[in-house]
Amino acid sequence: MKINHLFASTATALMATVSVGFVAEAGTIRHDRSDSLYRNLAAGFPSVGYLSARNSAGGWGCSGTLIARNYVLTAAHCVENSNVFMNQGTFLLGNQRYSVNGVAANSNWFSSGGNLGLGVDLAILSLSSSVWNVNPAMLYTSRDEDLKVGTYVGFGATGTGDTGYIRSDSVKRAGQNIMGVGTRLGWSDRLLVSDFDDPRLARSSDPLSQPLNLEYQLGPGDSGGGMFIDGRVAGVHSFISSTDGATNADYGDTSASVRVSSSANWIRSAANYLAQLLGRSNPTIASSSGTTSSGAGWNQQADSPLLDDDNWFDDSISVESFILDELELADFGSGLVFDGENLREPQSVPEPGMVVGLLALVGLGWRSRKQSKAA
Incomplete structure (x- = not known):
């Protein structure tokens, strides 16, 4: 087992x-995607x-x-x-x-x-x-989050699905996953979850195992950040989980956020x-x-540069x-x-x-x- x-x-x-x-922290990304794509997506979530x-x-x-x-x-x-x-x-x-x-x-x-x-x-x-x-941000209070596209946004440690998280740079990144209600993975329905899919090993029979263009996995430091559906905050990053004995945000690990609608x-x-x-x-x-769309939309608010000073x-x-x-x-x-x-x-x-x-x-x-x- x-x-x-x-x-x-x-x-x-x-x-x-x-x-x-x-x-x-700020999450791991696909091994075959540029980190700049994730940073650019995060700019839409000031x-x-x-x-x-x-x-x-x-x-x-x-x-x-x-x-x-x-x-x-x-x-x-x-x-x-x-x-x-x-x-x-x-x-x-x-x-x-x-x-x-x-x-x-x-x-x-x-x-x-x-x-x-x-x-x-x-x-x-x-x-x-x-x-x-x-x-x-607006709160997402619809109860239709299951199988919608969610966008995780946060700061901190990053790497790729092949390496897991390897460094912390306090840079804001965002990535997307297909979300599921926590009961799909045996947890509370007050959680929303996703898995970090390796595009080389996707299982078409599993609705959560559909790697997106900017597939993403939470990592140490993303805690407390927002998971957005259709531009509204639908989850609060809480924890990551693994089945391979190494909970390091590599491919196969799971992200979980507290469900805002609950x-x-x-x-x-x-x-x-x-x-x-x-x-x-x-x-x-x-x-x-x-009624909402597929969840693929995100906020396009006026963006400002982040401060380098994080200890004031x-x-x-x-x-x-x-x-x-x-x-x-x-x-x-x-x-x-x-x-x-x-x-x-x-x-x-x-x-x-x-x-x-x-x-x-x-x-x-x-x-x-x-x-x-x-x-």
């Missing part, structure tokens, strides 16, 4: 029974930026998608280290740097011990100032909650549902952090009905000094037949 390896970001030693990996974060344990990087003028959608494992939130952060978007002043993460990520397979690896960042030079209520309410706590009005988070922090800005249930934000102007746990007060966050000094993001593996690592 094949062993499928979950690759989770790691900042600490885990039990031997739990599979461990690293966070995704709403995806780079998150530089740190706490007392050190610093790390991730990706995220602007969904409102002051709010960024990312992964829960991108905002904490050993269950302790970052205490400083900068989001780099276009030619501007924005300080992070608030974080809300899905409580189910923590209560499940960082179970990647549940599709709850979500967080919202609040920015201290508004973004005006880039248009926020979590749109939480996303909106978490942003509203942060807005209330920070004394702001509720943000405008646009979405679109209904405003020491005068502290980050307010909250762990939020599916239901607890219903009273903060969302007007939505939620499914999930009972209402409760936000949990207090341990002080950063309690963290063991390790530098990566934490994403705890989950026990199953599959072994994955966070994207």
Whole structure:
């Protein structure tokens, strides 16, 4: 029987029974395609930026998608280290740097011990100032993602399908895959998945095994970035998985993103909650549902060059952090009905000094037949 390896970001030693990996960076590409094609595709997605974060344990990087003028959608494992939130952060978007002043993460990520397979690896960042030079991405709320073309966008480690990821250069890349609901591969339907198809070995009988012109695989550092369908953000990069024992983003590995259409209520309410706590009005988070095309379209927003500096922090800005249930934000102007746990007060966050000094993001593996690592 094949062993499928979950690759989770790691900042600490885990039990031997739990599979461990690293966070995704900017993804691997086809061996027979130019890297410039992937970089050019990424230029159509200026709403995806780079998150530089740190706490007392050190610093790390991730990706995220602007969904409102002051709010960024990312992964829960991108905002904490050993269950302790970052205490400083900068989001780099276009030619501007924005300080992070608030974080809300899905409580189910923590209560499940960082179970990647549940599709709850979500967080919202609040920015201290508004973004005006880039248009926020719309949420994809249609429930028709299965077998659509999705475009992954993010930063970090890259290589080819033959080599796996071999270097990290913090360059934004984008690539495309045929997406499937997570149940196709035995995971939650709150995930969207794809496999990295070798064009020399494609299986026509498998609907996911259809290599696209810019076929792509998430790698360490892409975590928190956006997967887009028809120009709307439909997924948040969470983890990669393998069946060959080497979860290195080579051909045959699998990418998984948290399904936005399953979590749109939480996303909106978490942003509203942060807005209330920070004394702001509720943000405008646009979405679109209904019949869509094949998914091959993508945003063509005004593009700006990215900064080379990825380690700038405003020491005068502290980050307010909250762990939020599916239901607890219903009273903060969302007007939505939620499914999930009972209402409760936000949990207090341990002080950063309690963290063991390790530098990566934490994403705890989950026990199953599959072994994955966070994207």
